[in-house]
Amino acid sequence: MRTPDHPAADRGARASGPAPGRDEIVAMLAGLDGRSVRDVSESIESMELAWLLHQVEQRYGVRVELDEDQYGRMTTIDDAVDVLREAIGAA
Protein backbone atom coordinates (compact mmCIF):
# COMPACT_ATOMS: atom_id res chain seq x y z
CA MET A 1 0.00 0.00 0.00
CA ARG A 2 1.56 3.24 -1.09
CA THR A 3 -0.52 5.58 1.00
CA PRO A 4 1.43 7.58 3.52
CA ASP A 5 0.22 6.38 6.90
CA HIS A 6 0.67 9.63 8.73
CA PRO A 7 1.16 12.23 6.08
CA ALA A 8 0.61 15.17 8.40
CA ALA A 9 3.53 14.08 10.56
CA ASP A 10 5.89 14.41 7.63
CA ARG A 11 6.00 18.13 8.06
CA GLY A 12 7.76 17.96 11.40
CA ALA A 13 11.16 18.70 9.94
CA ARG A 14 11.21 22.04 8.15
CA ALA A 15 13.86 22.79 5.62
CA SER A 16 17.28 23.00 7.24
CA GLY A 17 19.29 24.30 4.29
CA PRO A 18 18.80 25.85 0.89
CA ALA A 19 18.22 22.44 -0.72
CA PRO A 20 17.61 18.96 0.67
CA GLY A 21 20.58 16.72 1.37
CA ARG A 22 20.72 12.99 0.87
CA ASP A 23 19.35 12.15 4.32
CA GLU A 24 16.37 14.44 3.90
CA ILE A 25 15.58 12.99 0.49
CA VAL A 26 15.78 9.45 1.85
CA ALA A 27 13.46 10.45 4.72
CA MET A 28 10.95 11.99 2.30
CA LEU A 29 10.93 8.85 0.13
CA ALA A 30 10.49 6.67 3.21
CA GLY A 31 7.44 8.78 4.09
CA LEU A 32 5.70 7.66 0.92
CA ASP A 33 4.76 4.29 2.33
CA GLY A 34 6.15 4.28 5.83
CA ARG A 35 9.07 1.98 5.08
CA SER A 36 12.23 2.34 7.10
CA VAL A 37 14.97 4.65 5.85
CA ARG A 38 17.20 1.60 5.48
CA ASP A 39 14.79 0.08 2.94
CA VAL A 40 14.62 3.06 0.60
CA SER A 41 15.85 2.08 -2.84
CA GLU A 42 18.68 4.08 -4.43
CA SER A 43 16.77 4.38 -7.70
CA ILE A 44 13.78 6.70 -8.02
CA GLU A 45 10.76 5.65 -10.10
CA SER A 46 8.05 7.91 -11.46
CA MET A 47 5.63 7.91 -8.53
CA GLU A 48 8.51 8.43 -6.08
CA LEU A 49 9.69 11.35 -8.20
CA ALA A 50 6.25 12.99 -8.01
CA TRP A 51 6.13 12.41 -4.25
CA LEU A 52 9.64 13.76 -3.74
CA LEU A 53 9.08 16.98 -5.69
CA HIS A 54 5.75 17.52 -3.93
CA GLN A 55 7.46 17.08 -0.55
CA VAL A 56 10.28 19.46 -1.48
CA GLU A 57 7.71 22.07 -2.54
CA GLN A 58 5.87 21.71 0.75
CA ARG A 59 8.94 21.82 2.96
CA TYR A 60 10.86 24.52 1.15
CA GLY A 61 7.85 26.59 0.18
CA VAL A 62 9.01 26.79 -3.44
CA ARG A 63 7.72 25.64 -6.77
CA VAL A 64 10.30 23.27 -8.22
CA GLU A 65 10.73 23.99 -11.93
CA LEU A 66 12.97 21.46 -13.66
CA ASP A 67 13.87 21.32 -17.33
CA GLU A 68 13.67 18.12 -19.34
CA ASP A 69 17.34 17.40 -18.85
CA GLN A 70 16.99 17.74 -15.08
CA TYR A 71 13.95 15.45 -14.98
CA GLY A 72 15.88 12.95 -17.04
CA ARG A 73 18.70 12.96 -14.50
CA MET A 74 16.50 12.41 -11.43
CA THR A 75 16.98 8.66 -11.44
CA THR A 76 18.90 8.05 -8.22
CA ILE A 77 19.02 9.68 -4.80
CA ASP A 78 22.48 11.14 -5.42
CA ASP A 79 21.31 12.61 -8.75
CA ALA A 80 18.28 14.08 -6.98
CA VAL A 81 20.56 15.81 -4.46
CA ASP A 82 22.52 17.39 -7.33
CA VAL A 83 19.52 18.39 -9.43
CA LEU A 84 17.63 19.90 -6.50
CA ARG A 85 20.70 21.85 -5.45
CA GLU A 86 20.87 23.27 -8.99
CA ALA A 87 17.17 24.00 -9.11
CA ILE A 88 16.56 25.58 -5.73
CA GLY A 89 19.88 25.64 -3.90
CA ALA A 90 21.13 28.78 -5.54
CA ALA A 91 17.95 30.71 -4.81
Added chain:
Amino acid sequence: MAGPEWVDEVLLRGPDAQVCLHVDGPVNRAALRRMVAERRARLEAAGLRAGGSLVLRLPPSLAFVANLLAGWRIGAQVALLDHRLTPFEVGAALDRLAPQVVVAPGAVRGNPLRAFADVEETTTPHPGRPAATPHAVIQLSSGSTGPSKVIGRTAADLIAEVDRYTRIDGVPLPGERIVVLASMVHVLGLVGALLYGLHAGVQVRPPERLTGDSVLDAVAAETSPATVLGVPFHIGLLASVAEPPRLPQLKRMTTGGELVPAATATAFLDKYGVPLGNMWGMTEVGVIATDLFGAHRPALTPAPGLAVVERAGELLVSRPESPYVGLSDPTRWSDGWLHTRDAGVVDPDTGLVTIKGRLDSQVSVGGLKVDLTEVEATLTALPGVEAAVVLHDEAITGYVQLAPGVSVDAVRAGLAERLAGYKRPRQLHVLAAMPRTTTGKLVRDRSVLRQAPRQGR
Protein backbone atom coordinates in the same frame (compact mmCIF):
# COMPACT_ATOMS: atom_id res chain seq x y z
CA MET B 1 -25.21 -3.46 -30.09
CA ALA B 2 -24.58 0.26 -30.27
CA GLY B 3 -23.39 1.60 -33.65
CA PRO B 4 -20.54 4.12 -33.81
CA GLU B 5 -23.10 6.95 -33.45
CA TRP B 6 -22.99 6.26 -29.70
CA VAL B 7 -19.90 8.45 -29.54
CA ASP B 8 -21.92 11.43 -30.81
CA GLU B 9 -25.05 10.63 -28.87
CA VAL B 10 -23.65 9.58 -25.51
CA LEU B 11 -20.38 11.55 -25.32
CA LEU B 12 -20.01 14.45 -27.73
CA ARG B 13 -23.54 15.85 -27.75
CA GLY B 14 -24.09 19.17 -26.00
CA PRO B 15 -23.95 22.95 -26.48
CA ASP B 16 -21.03 24.11 -28.64
CA ALA B 17 -19.82 26.55 -26.02
CA GLN B 18 -19.95 24.14 -23.08
CA VAL B 19 -16.45 23.63 -21.66
CA CYS B 20 -16.11 19.86 -21.37
CA LEU B 21 -12.36 19.62 -20.80
CA HIS B 22 -9.83 22.01 -19.35
CA VAL B 23 -6.23 21.29 -20.35
CA ASP B 24 -3.94 24.34 -20.28
CA GLY B 25 -7.12 26.24 -21.17
CA PRO B 26 -10.79 25.57 -21.78
CA VAL B 27 -11.83 23.08 -24.49
CA ASN B 28 -15.49 23.40 -25.43
CA ARG B 29 -17.61 20.79 -27.14
CA ALA B 30 -17.26 22.41 -30.56
CA ALA B 31 -13.46 22.32 -30.24
CA LEU B 32 -13.50 18.71 -29.05
CA ARG B 33 -15.74 17.68 -31.95
CA ARG B 34 -13.29 19.36 -34.34
CA MET B 35 -10.35 17.51 -32.75
CA VAL B 36 -12.17 14.20 -33.05
CA ALA B 37 -13.09 14.86 -36.69
CA GLU B 38 -9.50 15.77 -37.49
CA ARG B 39 -8.16 12.56 -35.86
CA ARG B 40 -10.85 10.56 -37.59
CA ALA B 41 -9.57 11.81 -40.97
CA ARG B 42 -5.99 10.91 -40.01
CA LEU B 43 -6.94 7.43 -38.83
CA GLU B 44 -8.98 6.80 -41.98
CA ALA B 45 -6.07 8.00 -44.08
CA ALA B 46 -3.92 5.38 -42.30
CA GLY B 47 -6.46 2.74 -43.36
CA LEU B 48 -8.66 2.39 -40.29
CA ARG B 49 -12.24 1.33 -41.06
CA ALA B 50 -15.34 0.16 -39.19
CA GLY B 51 -14.51 -3.22 -37.68
CA GLY B 52 -10.79 -2.41 -37.85
CA SER B 53 -8.28 -2.45 -35.01
CA LEU B 54 -6.32 0.41 -33.48
CA VAL B 55 -3.70 0.51 -30.72
CA LEU B 56 -3.25 3.71 -28.73
CA ARG B 57 0.05 3.97 -26.90
CA LEU B 58 -0.28 7.49 -25.59
CA PRO B 59 0.02 9.08 -22.18
CA PRO B 60 -3.11 10.84 -20.91
CA SER B 61 -3.38 13.84 -23.23
CA LEU B 62 -5.78 15.61 -25.56
CA ALA B 63 -4.28 13.47 -28.33
CA PHE B 64 -5.31 10.36 -26.38
CA VAL B 65 -8.88 11.61 -25.90
CA ALA B 66 -9.30 12.69 -29.53
CA ASN B 67 -7.85 9.49 -31.02
CA LEU B 68 -9.87 7.27 -28.70
CA LEU B 69 -13.15 8.97 -29.57
CA ALA B 70 -12.22 9.10 -33.27
CA GLY B 71 -11.37 5.38 -33.32
CA TRP B 72 -14.70 4.56 -31.73
CA ARG B 73 -16.55 6.97 -34.05
CA ILE B 74 -15.11 5.10 -37.03
CA GLY B 75 -16.45 1.91 -35.48
CA ALA B 76 -13.02 0.42 -34.84
CA GLN B 77 -11.80 -1.54 -31.85
CA VAL B 78 -9.34 0.47 -29.75
CA ALA B 79 -6.72 -1.23 -27.59
CA LEU B 80 -5.08 0.88 -24.87
CA LEU B 81 -1.45 0.34 -23.92
CA ASP B 82 0.03 2.11 -20.93
CA HIS B 83 2.69 4.53 -22.19
CA ARG B 84 5.07 3.37 -19.45
CA LEU B 85 5.45 -0.11 -20.97
CA THR B 86 8.95 -0.89 -22.22
CA PRO B 87 9.64 -1.42 -25.95
CA PHE B 88 9.91 -5.15 -25.14
CA GLU B 89 6.41 -5.17 -23.59
CA VAL B 90 4.98 -3.06 -26.41
CA GLY B 91 6.45 -5.46 -28.98
CA ALA B 92 4.84 -8.43 -27.25
CA ALA B 93 1.51 -6.60 -27.06
CA LEU B 94 1.54 -5.62 -30.75
CA ASP B 95 2.31 -9.23 -31.72
CA ARG B 96 -0.63 -10.34 -29.63
CA LEU B 97 -3.13 -7.69 -30.66
CA ALA B 98 -2.13 -7.37 -34.35
CA PRO B 99 -3.62 -3.89 -34.83
CA GLN B 100 -4.01 -2.29 -38.25
CA VAL B 101 -3.06 1.19 -37.06
CA VAL B 102 -0.85 2.31 -34.17
CA VAL B 103 -0.89 5.79 -32.63
CA ALA B 104 2.20 6.53 -30.55
CA PRO B 105 3.88 9.63 -29.17
CA GLY B 106 6.13 11.40 -31.65
CA ALA B 107 7.26 14.35 -29.62
CA VAL B 108 6.27 14.66 -25.96
CA ARG B 109 6.82 18.14 -24.58
CA GLY B 110 6.95 19.15 -20.97
CA ASN B 111 7.83 17.16 -17.93
CA PRO B 112 6.84 13.86 -16.36
CA LEU B 113 4.93 15.57 -13.57
CA ARG B 114 2.29 16.87 -15.95
CA ALA B 115 -1.06 15.19 -15.45
CA PHE B 116 -1.82 15.60 -19.17
CA ALA B 117 1.11 15.37 -21.55
CA ASP B 118 1.56 17.73 -24.49
CA VAL B 119 1.87 15.13 -27.21
CA GLU B 120 2.28 15.27 -30.92
CA GLU B 121 1.35 11.80 -32.06
CA THR B 122 2.33 9.62 -35.00
CA THR B 123 -0.37 7.60 -36.77
CA THR B 124 1.07 4.59 -38.54
CA PRO B 125 -0.40 1.65 -40.47
CA HIS B 126 0.62 -1.70 -38.97
CA PRO B 127 0.41 -5.13 -40.61
CA GLY B 128 -2.44 -6.44 -38.47
CA ARG B 129 -5.92 -7.89 -38.66
CA PRO B 130 -9.43 -6.46 -38.34
CA ALA B 131 -11.00 -6.73 -34.90
CA ALA B 132 -11.83 -10.34 -34.09
CA THR B 133 -14.53 -9.46 -31.55
CA PRO B 134 -17.23 -6.78 -31.21
CA HIS B 135 -15.47 -5.10 -28.28
CA ALA B 136 -14.96 -1.32 -28.46
CA VAL B 137 -12.05 -1.27 -26.05
CA ILE B 138 -9.32 -3.81 -25.32
CA GLN B 139 -7.02 -3.67 -22.32
CA LEU B 140 -4.28 -6.02 -21.19
CA SER B 141 -3.93 -7.10 -17.61
CA SER B 142 -0.69 -7.97 -15.89
CA GLY B 143 -0.75 -11.75 -16.40
CA SER B 144 -0.53 -14.24 -13.57
CA THR B 145 0.56 -17.14 -15.76
CA GLY B 146 1.98 -16.91 -19.24
CA PRO B 147 0.86 -13.97 -21.35
CA SER B 148 -1.34 -11.26 -19.95
CA LYS B 149 -5.11 -11.55 -20.16
CA VAL B 150 -6.90 -9.63 -22.91
CA ILE B 151 -9.96 -7.86 -21.54
CA GLY B 152 -12.66 -6.60 -23.89
CA ARG B 153 -15.63 -4.32 -23.31
CA THR B 154 -18.33 -3.49 -25.82
CA ALA B 155 -19.75 -0.03 -26.45
CA ALA B 156 -22.97 -1.21 -24.81
CA ASP B 157 -21.02 -2.25 -21.73
CA LEU B 158 -19.26 1.13 -21.54
CA ILE B 159 -22.60 2.93 -21.97
CA ALA B 160 -24.07 0.77 -19.20
CA GLU B 161 -21.23 1.78 -16.90
CA VAL B 162 -21.70 5.47 -17.72
CA ASP B 163 -25.38 4.97 -16.90
CA ARG B 164 -24.44 3.31 -13.58
CA TYR B 165 -22.45 6.39 -12.67
CA THR B 166 -25.43 8.64 -13.34
CA ARG B 167 -27.42 6.62 -10.81
CA ILE B 168 -24.84 6.61 -7.99
CA ASP B 169 -25.55 9.13 -5.24
CA GLY B 170 -22.56 11.41 -4.68
CA VAL B 171 -21.04 11.56 -8.17
CA PRO B 172 -20.25 15.01 -9.66
CA LEU B 173 -23.36 16.64 -11.12
CA PRO B 174 -23.90 18.46 -14.42
CA GLY B 175 -22.23 21.87 -14.27
CA GLU B 176 -19.69 20.67 -11.72
CA ARG B 177 -16.07 19.64 -12.29
CA ILE B 178 -13.88 16.56 -11.91
CA VAL B 179 -10.24 17.27 -11.15
CA VAL B 180 -8.84 14.03 -12.47
CA LEU B 181 -5.60 12.60 -11.14
CA ALA B 182 -6.23 8.96 -12.09
CA SER B 183 -4.86 7.91 -15.49
CA MET B 184 -7.42 8.00 -18.32
CA VAL B 185 -5.73 5.01 -19.90
CA HIS B 186 -7.19 2.89 -17.08
CA VAL B 187 -10.80 2.29 -16.20
CA LEU B 188 -11.25 4.66 -13.25
CA GLY B 189 -10.03 7.74 -15.11
CA LEU B 190 -11.36 6.56 -18.47
CA VAL B 191 -14.98 5.92 -17.53
CA GLY B 192 -15.26 7.54 -14.10
CA ALA B 193 -13.87 10.86 -15.34
CA LEU B 194 -13.68 11.14 -19.13
CA LEU B 195 -16.72 9.22 -20.40
CA TYR B 196 -19.02 10.05 -17.50
CA GLY B 197 -17.91 13.71 -17.57
CA LEU B 198 -18.53 14.07 -21.31
CA HIS B 199 -21.90 12.37 -20.98
CA ALA B 200 -23.14 14.25 -17.95
CA GLY B 201 -21.80 17.72 -18.75
CA VAL B 202 -19.23 17.63 -15.96
CA GLN B 203 -16.02 19.45 -16.88
CA VAL B 204 -12.97 17.18 -16.76
CA ARG B 205 -9.90 19.03 -15.61
CA PRO B 206 -6.49 17.48 -14.95
CA PRO B 207 -4.26 19.67 -12.77
CA GLU B 208 -1.25 21.23 -14.45
CA ARG B 209 1.07 18.98 -12.45
CA LEU B 210 0.64 16.05 -10.09
CA THR B 211 1.68 17.91 -6.95
CA GLY B 212 -0.49 18.87 -4.00
CA ASP B 213 -0.34 22.61 -4.71
CA SER B 214 -1.22 22.14 -8.36
CA VAL B 215 -4.23 19.94 -7.54
CA LEU B 216 -5.55 22.60 -5.16
CA ASP B 217 -4.92 25.30 -7.78
CA ALA B 218 -7.09 23.33 -10.21
CA VAL B 219 -9.87 23.11 -7.64
CA ALA B 220 -9.58 26.84 -6.87
CA ALA B 221 -9.51 27.90 -10.52
CA GLU B 222 -13.30 28.13 -10.85
CA THR B 223 -16.19 28.61 -8.49
CA SER B 224 -18.18 25.51 -9.53
CA PRO B 225 -18.07 22.49 -7.19
CA ALA B 226 -15.16 20.13 -7.82
CA THR B 227 -14.58 16.46 -7.04
CA VAL B 228 -10.99 15.20 -7.00
CA LEU B 229 -10.73 11.70 -8.49
CA GLY B 230 -7.59 9.69 -7.95
CA VAL B 231 -5.97 6.75 -6.24
CA PRO B 232 -4.81 6.55 -2.60
CA PHE B 233 -1.35 7.91 -3.48
CA HIS B 234 -3.06 11.21 -4.32
CA ILE B 235 -4.70 11.41 -0.89
CA GLY B 236 -1.18 11.53 0.51
CA LEU B 237 -0.33 14.47 -1.75
CA LEU B 238 -3.30 16.49 -0.53
CA ALA B 239 -3.05 15.43 3.10
CA SER B 240 0.57 16.59 3.24
CA VAL B 241 -0.01 20.09 1.82
CA ALA B 242 1.34 22.33 4.57
CA GLU B 243 -1.28 25.08 4.65
CA PRO B 244 -4.09 24.44 2.20
CA PRO B 245 -6.26 27.44 1.35
CA ARG B 246 -9.94 27.38 2.23
CA LEU B 247 -11.68 25.83 -0.75
CA PRO B 248 -15.46 26.07 -0.59
CA GLN B 249 -15.67 24.54 -4.09
CA LEU B 250 -14.03 21.29 -2.97
CA LYS B 251 -16.92 18.89 -2.68
CA ARG B 252 -15.27 15.53 -2.23
CA MET B 253 -12.26 13.41 -3.01
CA THR B 254 -12.92 9.94 -4.35
CA THR B 255 -10.35 7.23 -4.83
CA GLY B 256 -10.32 3.74 -6.28
CA GLY B 257 -7.66 1.16 -6.83
CA GLU B 258 -7.05 -0.07 -3.31
CA LEU B 259 -8.34 0.20 0.22
CA VAL B 260 -7.64 3.32 2.21
CA PRO B 261 -6.60 2.96 5.85
CA ALA B 262 -9.01 4.63 8.29
CA ALA B 263 -6.19 6.85 9.63
CA THR B 264 -5.55 8.26 6.16
CA ALA B 265 -9.24 8.99 5.67
CA THR B 266 -9.40 10.74 9.05
CA ALA B 267 -6.31 12.84 8.29
CA PHE B 268 -7.88 13.94 5.01
CA LEU B 269 -11.24 14.74 6.61
CA ASP B 270 -9.55 16.75 9.37
CA LYS B 271 -7.64 18.82 6.88
CA TYR B 272 -10.28 19.49 4.23
CA GLY B 273 -13.60 18.86 5.97
CA VAL B 274 -15.11 17.08 2.96
CA PRO B 275 -15.89 13.39 2.46
CA LEU B 276 -13.32 10.94 1.18
CA GLY B 277 -15.24 8.58 -1.07
CA ASN B 278 -14.16 5.06 -1.88
CA MET B 279 -14.75 2.99 -5.01
CA TRP B 280 -14.17 -0.61 -5.99
CA GLY B 281 -13.88 -1.57 -9.61
CA MET B 282 -12.08 -3.75 -12.12
CA THR B 283 -10.88 -3.32 -15.67
CA GLU B 284 -13.30 -6.12 -16.62
CA VAL B 285 -16.43 -4.36 -15.30
CA GLY B 286 -15.65 -0.78 -14.36
CA VAL B 287 -17.19 0.53 -11.17
CA ILE B 288 -18.68 -2.23 -9.01
CA ALA B 289 -19.42 -0.67 -5.62
CA THR B 290 -18.98 2.70 -3.94
CA ASP B 291 -19.04 4.54 -0.64
CA LEU B 292 -18.84 8.12 -1.88
CA PHE B 293 -19.80 9.66 1.46
CA GLY B 294 -17.30 7.60 3.45
CA ALA B 295 -20.28 6.48 5.52
CA HIS B 296 -19.66 2.75 5.57
CA ARG B 297 -15.85 2.50 5.40
CA PRO B 298 -14.53 0.00 4.57
CA ALA B 299 -17.86 -1.39 3.27
CA LEU B 300 -19.33 -0.42 -0.11
CA THR B 301 -22.76 -0.36 -1.74
CA PRO B 302 -23.03 -2.27 -5.05
CA ALA B 303 -23.61 0.07 -7.98
CA PRO B 304 -27.14 0.14 -9.47
CA GLY B 305 -27.73 -2.75 -11.85
CA LEU B 306 -24.91 -4.93 -10.55
CA ALA B 307 -25.16 -7.86 -8.17
CA VAL B 308 -22.31 -8.91 -5.91
CA VAL B 309 -22.31 -12.25 -4.10
CA GLU B 310 -19.80 -14.14 -2.02
CA ARG B 311 -18.97 -17.73 -2.86
CA ALA B 312 -16.40 -19.70 -0.89
CA GLY B 313 -14.91 -16.47 0.40
CA GLU B 314 -14.55 -14.87 -3.04
CA LEU B 315 -16.60 -11.93 -4.33
CA LEU B 316 -18.38 -12.55 -7.64
CA VAL B 317 -20.00 -9.81 -9.70
CA SER B 318 -22.75 -10.20 -12.27
CA ARG B 319 -21.53 -9.88 -15.87
CA PRO B 320 -23.62 -11.42 -18.64
CA GLU B 321 -20.72 -12.12 -21.01
CA SER B 322 -17.14 -13.13 -20.30
CA PRO B 323 -14.83 -10.11 -20.68
CA TYR B 324 -11.88 -12.29 -21.66
CA VAL B 325 -10.85 -12.54 -25.29
CA GLY B 326 -9.64 -15.93 -26.44
CA LEU B 327 -9.76 -17.41 -22.96
CA SER B 328 -12.25 -19.87 -21.61
CA ASP B 329 -11.55 -20.30 -17.94
CA PRO B 330 -14.51 -21.12 -15.69
CA THR B 331 -12.48 -20.14 -12.63
CA ARG B 332 -12.53 -16.57 -13.96
CA TRP B 333 -16.01 -16.31 -15.50
CA SER B 334 -18.91 -18.70 -15.72
CA ASP B 335 -22.70 -18.56 -15.97
CA GLY B 336 -22.91 -14.78 -15.84
CA TRP B 337 -20.59 -14.35 -12.86
CA LEU B 338 -17.14 -12.83 -12.91
CA HIS B 339 -14.71 -14.05 -10.27
CA THR B 340 -13.08 -10.93 -8.88
CA ARG B 341 -10.21 -12.74 -7.11
CA ASP B 342 -10.99 -10.41 -4.22
CA ALA B 343 -11.78 -12.04 -0.90
CA GLY B 344 -14.74 -10.47 0.86
CA VAL B 345 -18.14 -10.70 2.47
CA VAL B 346 -21.61 -9.44 1.62
CA ASP B 347 -23.83 -8.43 4.54
CA PRO B 348 -27.06 -10.41 4.13
CA ASP B 349 -29.19 -7.64 5.66
CA THR B 350 -27.76 -4.50 4.06
CA GLY B 351 -26.10 -5.91 0.94
CA LEU B 352 -22.96 -3.95 1.84
CA VAL B 353 -19.76 -5.46 0.46
CA THR B 354 -16.49 -5.57 2.40
CA ILE B 355 -13.27 -6.50 0.64
CA LYS B 356 -10.73 -8.46 2.64
CA GLY B 357 -7.79 -8.57 0.23
CA ARG B 358 -6.59 -10.42 -2.84
CA LEU B 359 -6.86 -14.16 -3.35
CA ASP B 360 -4.07 -14.14 -5.91
CA SER B 361 -0.73 -12.44 -6.30
CA GLN B 362 -2.04 -9.17 -7.73
CA VAL B 363 -0.94 -6.00 -5.98
CA SER B 364 -1.70 -2.36 -6.61
CA VAL B 365 1.12 0.11 -7.22
CA GLY B 366 -0.29 3.61 -7.22
CA GLY B 367 -3.58 2.21 -8.51
CA LEU B 368 -1.94 0.17 -11.29
CA LYS B 369 -2.43 -3.58 -11.04
CA VAL B 370 0.70 -5.68 -11.03
CA ASP B 371 0.71 -9.45 -10.87
CA LEU B 372 3.73 -10.56 -8.86
CA THR B 373 3.91 -13.85 -10.73
CA GLU B 374 4.58 -11.91 -13.95
CA VAL B 375 7.43 -10.08 -12.20
CA GLU B 376 8.80 -13.29 -10.72
CA ALA B 377 8.58 -15.17 -14.03
CA THR B 378 10.38 -12.33 -15.83
CA LEU B 379 13.09 -12.22 -13.17
CA THR B 380 13.54 -16.01 -13.16
CA ALA B 381 13.84 -16.08 -16.96
CA LEU B 382 16.76 -13.61 -17.05
CA PRO B 383 20.17 -15.07 -17.91
CA GLY B 384 22.22 -15.76 -14.79
CA VAL B 385 19.24 -15.89 -12.43
CA GLU B 386 19.18 -19.33 -10.82
CA ALA B 387 16.11 -18.81 -8.65
CA ALA B 388 13.90 -15.93 -7.59
CA VAL B 389 10.98 -15.08 -5.33
CA VAL B 390 9.03 -11.81 -5.61
CA LEU B 391 6.89 -10.54 -2.75
CA HIS B 392 5.03 -7.40 -1.85
CA ASP B 393 6.57 -6.12 1.34
CA GLU B 394 5.45 -2.45 1.49
CA ALA B 395 6.87 -2.34 -2.05
CA ILE B 396 7.62 -5.01 -4.66
CA THR B 397 10.67 -6.87 -3.37
CA GLY B 398 12.74 -9.51 -5.16
CA TYR B 399 15.05 -12.14 -3.72
CA VAL B 400 17.42 -13.77 -6.20
CA GLN B 401 20.15 -16.33 -6.37
CA LEU B 402 22.60 -15.57 -9.16
CA ALA B 403 25.01 -17.73 -11.15
CA PRO B 404 28.70 -17.11 -10.38
CA GLY B 405 30.02 -13.93 -11.97
CA VAL B 406 26.56 -12.44 -12.67
CA SER B 407 26.07 -8.94 -11.27
CA VAL B 408 22.91 -7.55 -9.77
CA ASP B 409 23.30 -4.57 -12.07
CA ALA B 410 23.01 -6.87 -15.08
CA VAL B 411 19.82 -8.30 -13.59
CA ARG B 412 18.44 -4.81 -12.99
CA ALA B 413 19.26 -3.86 -16.58
CA GLY B 414 17.49 -7.00 -17.83
CA LEU B 415 14.39 -6.15 -15.83
CA ALA B 416 14.44 -2.57 -17.07
CA GLU B 417 14.27 -3.88 -20.63
CA ARG B 418 11.38 -6.22 -20.00
CA LEU B 419 9.17 -4.63 -17.36
CA ALA B 420 7.64 -1.17 -17.03
CA GLY B 421 9.08 0.76 -14.09
CA TYR B 422 6.04 0.41 -11.82
CA LYS B 423 6.25 -3.39 -12.07
CA ARG B 424 9.94 -3.67 -11.18
CA PRO B 425 11.12 -4.66 -7.68
CA ARG B 426 12.10 -1.61 -5.66
CA GLN B 427 14.43 -3.83 -3.64
CA LEU B 428 16.47 -6.66 -5.12
CA HIS B 429 18.27 -8.79 -2.55
CA VAL B 430 20.91 -11.22 -3.75
CA LEU B 431 21.02 -14.29 -1.51
CA ALA B 432 23.90 -16.73 -1.28
CA ALA B 433 21.30 -19.47 -1.76
CA MET B 434 17.52 -19.27 -1.89
CA PRO B 435 15.93 -20.87 1.18
CA ARG B 436 14.10 -24.06 0.16
CA THR B 437 11.78 -26.51 1.85
CA THR B 438 12.88 -30.11 2.45
CA THR B 439 11.20 -31.02 -0.83
CA GLY B 440 13.14 -28.36 -2.68
CA LYS B 441 10.40 -25.76 -3.12
CA LEU B 442 11.27 -22.10 -2.80
CA VAL B 443 10.36 -20.64 0.59
CA ARG B 444 8.06 -17.59 0.30
CA ASP B 445 7.91 -16.66 3.97
CA ARG B 446 9.09 -13.06 4.09
CA SER B 447 10.57 -13.34 7.57
CA VAL B 448 12.73 -16.26 6.43
CA LEU B 449 13.77 -14.43 3.26
CA ARG B 450 14.57 -11.25 5.15
CA GLN B 451 16.98 -13.12 7.39
CA ALA B 452 18.58 -15.33 4.73
CA PRO B 453 22.33 -14.71 4.26
CA ARG B 454 23.01 -12.03 1.61
CA GLN B 455 25.68 -12.24 -1.00
CA GLY B 456 26.97 -8.67 -1.07
CA ARG B 457 25.00 -6.19 -3.18
